[in-house]
Amino acid sequence: MAILDEPIKGTPVVKNYIDGEWVESKGEMIDVVNPVTCKPIAKVAISTREEIDAAVEAAKNAYPDWRRTPAVTRARYLIRLLQLLEDNFEKISRIQTQEHGKTIDESRGETRRGIENVEVACGIPSLMMGESSEDIASGIDEYLIRVPLGVFGVIGPYNFPFMIPLWSAPYAVATGNTVIVKPSSEVPNSQNAIAELVEEAGFPPGVWNVVHGGRTVVNGMLEHPDIEGITFVGSTPTMKDVIYPRCGATGKRVIAQGGAVNVIVVMPDCNVEATIPGLMTSFFGNAGQRCLAGQTLAIVDDKGDFYESFVEKTAAFAKRIIIGNGLDESVQMGPLRDPQKKERVNDYIEIGLKEGATLRLDGRKPTIKGDFPDTCFLGPTIFENCAAGMRIVDEEIFGPTMSVVRVKDLDEAIRLCNDVPLHNGHAIFTSNGKWARKFQYEVISGNVGINIGIVAPMAFFPFSGMKGSFMGTLHTQGKEAVRFFTESKVCIHRWL
Amino acid sequence: MKLCTTSETISFAKELEEQSGKFYLKMAQRFEQARDLEPFQEENRKYSIQIQRAYQSVITDAIEGCFAFALESEDYLLDTELPEELGFSAALKKAIAMEEKITAFYNTAADQSMSLMADIPRNFKIISRKRQKRLDQLKEK
Numbered sequence: 001m002a003i004l005d006e007p008i009k010g011t012p013v014v015k016n017y018i019d020g021e022w023v024e025s026k027g028e029m030i031d032v033v034n035p036v037t038c039k040p041i042a043k044v045a046i047s048t049r050e051e052i053d054a055a056v057e058a059a060k061n062a063y064p065d066w067r068r069t070p071a072v073t074r075a076r077y078l079i080r081l082l083q084l085l086e087d088n089f090e091k092i093s094r095i096q097t098q099e100h101g102k103t104i105d106e107s108r109g110e111t112r113r114g115i116e117n118v119e120v121a122c123g124i125p126s127l128m129m130g131e132s133s134e135d136i137a138s139g140i141d142e143y144l145i146r147v148p149l150g151v152f153g154v155i156g157p158y159n160f161p162f163m164i165p166l167w168s169a170p171y172a173v174a175t176g177n178t179v180i181v182k183p184s185s186e187v188p189n190s191q192n193a194i195a196e197l198v199e200e201a202g203f204p205p206g207v208w209n210v211v212h213g214g215r216t217v218v219n220g221m222l223e224h225p226d227i228e229g230i231t232f233v234g235s236t237p238t239m240k241d242v243i244y245p246r247c248g249a250t251g252k253r254v255i256a257q258g259g260a261v262n263v264i265v266v267m268p269d270c271n272v273e274a275t276i277p278g279l280m281t282s283f284f285g286n287a288g289q290r291c292l293a294g295q296t297l298a299i300v301d302d303k304g305d306f307y308e309s310f311v312e313k314t315a316a317f318a319k320r321i322i323i324g325n326g327l328d329e330s331v332q333m334g335p336l337r338d339p340q341k342k343e344r345v346n347d348y349i350e351i352g353l354k355e356g357a358t359l360r361l362d363g364r365k366p367t368i369k370g371d372f373p374d375t376c377f378l379g380p381t382i383f384e385n386c387a388a389g390m391r392i393v394d395e396e397i398f399g400p401t402m403s404v405v406r407v408k409d410l411d412e413a414i415r416l417c418n419d420v421p422l423h424n425g426h427a428i429f430t431s432n433g434k435w436a437r438k439f440q441y442e443v444i445s446g447n448v449g450i451n452i453g454i455v456a457p458m459a460f461f462p463f464s465g466m467k468g469s470f471m472g473t474l475h476t477q478g479k480e481a482v483r484f485f486t487e488s489k490v491c492i493h494r495w496l
Numbered sequence: 497m498k499l500c501t502t503s504e505t506i507s508f509a510k511e512l513e514e515q516s517g518k519f520y521l522k523m524a525q526r527f528e529q530a531r532d533l534e535p536f537q538e539e540n541r542k543y544s545i546q547i548q549r550a551y552q553s554v555i556t557d558a559i560e561g562c563f564a565f566a567l568e569s570e571d572y573l574l575d576t577e578l579p580e581e582l583g584f585s586a587a588l589k590k591a592i593a594m595e596e597k598i599t600a601f602y603n604t605a606a607d608q609s610m611s612l613m614a615d616i617p618r619n620f621k622i623i624s625r626k627r628q629k630r631l632d633q634l635k636e637k
Contacts, residue, residue, distance in 0.1 A: 002504075002507060105503045105555060105561035108503070108552065108555045109555045109556045109557040110557060112554075113556050274611045277560040277563035277564060278560060280560065280563040281560045281561070281562065317563075322500070329501060329503040329507055330498075330504050332500060332501060454559075455558070456556065
């Protein structure tokens with residue numbers, strides 16, 4: 001099968017997009033490295049405080065006119081952007097694979113999910129409509145209008161560099177705000193690809209800005225008095241210790257989405273042939289680097305043969321996974337994003353072994369398709385003899401590992417789900433509706449899967465999260481995003 | 497070669513459509529009795545677009561894009577050679593064999609991914625049904 005062309009040629013400098021202009025940063029340049037080849041594919045700047053301040057200034061200046069632009073007109077800008085994104089679907093997908101390492105199927109999936117949010121935001125004239133009541137008292141009417149607030153910041157992670165900023169940015173601008181996107185500096189190119197299309201769609205300067213960088217940019221966003229709110233997706237420690245408290249300190253509204261330790265429960269009555277591919281996607285898709293990835297597999301089987309036969313089939317399937325360059329269409333799993341992330345997962349494998357787990361499948365010496373260094377590659381790794389309380393069950397690993405726990409019944413499986421600290425997307429595989437409902441009802445999880453291993457909500461539903469996986473009130477995507485990016489203004493009229 | 501990912505399965509399907517489309521064009525140019533087969537090439541092109549659209553519309557990180565198939569590409573390799581000495585009835589036999597293989601490919605691919613890939617197997621089935629009609633047309637010749 002084909003090895004697809006790389007869209008990024010040479011090592012271009014990734015510029016900031018501020019006030020409708022492409023600006024080269026004065027900050028220190030770092031390499032953007034393809035994790036498959038370990039070679040640099042671009043250079044990106046760690047932008048300075050002055051540069052983020054300039055972006056805020058541009059966004060602030062653009063806001064009054066953009067706010068006055070009718071919602072239906074703002075939607076038409078988004079419709080143009082939507083068309084351009086569709087026209088560039090393949091190029092954008094390949095950029096993600098080239099700079100992140102994920103497979104081309106995964107990148108196209110990410111592109112589709114991102115575009116869906118632009119589609120939903122195109123419905124802003126209806127989504128933003130208010131409410132009214134006539135005669136709340138004789139001759140007095142009351143109504144509610146949703147109004148934008150000003151400048152918003154969007155801080156994106158490395159694992160879904162294209163999609164995740166689109167959980168927020170299209171809604172921010174659709175509702176009449178202006179926005180600054182700060183992508184992960186490890187994978188900055190797909191957000192610039194969007195910004196190029198924003199420019200082509202004719203958005204007024206300053207409405208949609210992109211500033212690359214690290215802590216300086218994040219701190220600049222968190223501290224700036226003219227930024228009204230922040231959406232963040234990243235690690236739980238950063239969410240808890242940095243983003244949420246500092247937004248509180250400066251009076252910003254915030255959606256902060258952190259990590260996850262998802263448990264996938266398998267009942268003995270599941271459709272095994274369909275469940276196993278679902279588990280492969282859940283545990284090993286995106287090389288396990290996603291906040292909806294399965295980490296712990298809870299197999300419900302007290303003393304029967306189901307456990308052994310299921311683990312055997314799962315391990316056999318996982319062992320056959322083709323690892324390599326995501327632009328090779330036959331590849332099923334790419335590398336970790338960088339050597340440090342691989343090292344972290346390796347450390348957890350050691351921790352698991354020290355805790356008494358055993359390896360049913362050891363991915364530390366993977367067979368890689370093609371002539372590539374193994375610097376960032378790790379194969380699927382399956383632990384057995386795991387139990388609640390072990391670090392490989394309770395802590396987020398964020399890699400292609402599966403910690404298998406044998407449990408005696410559904411109640412024990414649900415306890416296992418509810419006892420882990422982070423709750424993004426627990427799931428169950430079963431053919432029994434009663435068990436499925438019990439699971440859905442009792443499990444603490446922002447997103448719940450029934451025979452779905454990756455519980456990724458569509459753009460018209462919120463991307464939820466509970467306990468340590470989320471801080472804030474409203475969520476990204478759909479109607480909740482519209483609520484987040486607007487304030488309710490309530491008017492009471494009496495004509496004397 | 498094993499086809500496991502959706503990307504390679506879609507590429508393979510498009511390759512089958514292209515190869516068989518070229519075969520019909522050559523056949524129509526060579527044989528008077530095969531003139532009515534020329535539009536098959538255009539139909540094939542539309543099938544390719546239909547498959548591509550279904551794929552791009554439905555592919556997400558929530559479904560099993562990299563793990564949905566286990567097809568052997570060797571089972572569906574097409575013989576699209578049309579040597580000079582080959583007569584119409586032999587060419588027709590080749591066309592029938594080719595359509596049977598392509599139909600089998602779509603049916604197997606659809607069955608394997610039915611519960612995993614949403615609109616993609618549905619489209620495979622639709623194309624397979626349409627090809628069955630084509631097969632009937634070829635057999636009536």
